[in-house]
Amino acid sequence: xxxIGTASCYTARLSRAKGxxxxxxxxxxxxxxxxxxxxxxxxxxxxxxxxxxxVVSESFAGKRPIAxxxxxxxxxxxxxxxxxxxxxxxxxxxxxxRALEPDPGx
Numbered sequence: 001x002x003x004i005g006t007a008s009c010y011t012a013r014l015s016r017a018k019g020x021x022x023x024x025x026x027x028x029x030x031x032x033x034x035x036x037x038x039x040x041x042x043x044x045x046x047x048x049x050x051x052x053x054x055v056v057s058e059s060f061a062g063k064r065p066i067a068x069x070x071x072x073x074x075x076x077x078x079x080x081x082x083x084x085x086x087x088x089x090x091x092x093x094x095x096x097x098r099a100l101e102p103d104p105g106x
Contacts, residue, residue, distance in 0.1 A: 023084060028084065032072060040094075
């Protein structure tokens, strides 16, 4: 998909989500996937109001935690604080994530 197709898909997803009381974690994952191509994204929720996101992306390289969170927030636009009431974000580069994974030999 070209950049224009990606942008229009992202815009369509955002407009469909606006004004809804609850969002499915898969919808939030799709928005982050669209905004951070190539990222490994997992989104969890027990109540479809409070969410936890794990995002692993090369886009985070050289960025402080607040800048990483801002990149994720940009993917979600005005949904943050409205349709998405609260979200915990864990944002890592692939190297950081690999360093956190347990060694299978231990």
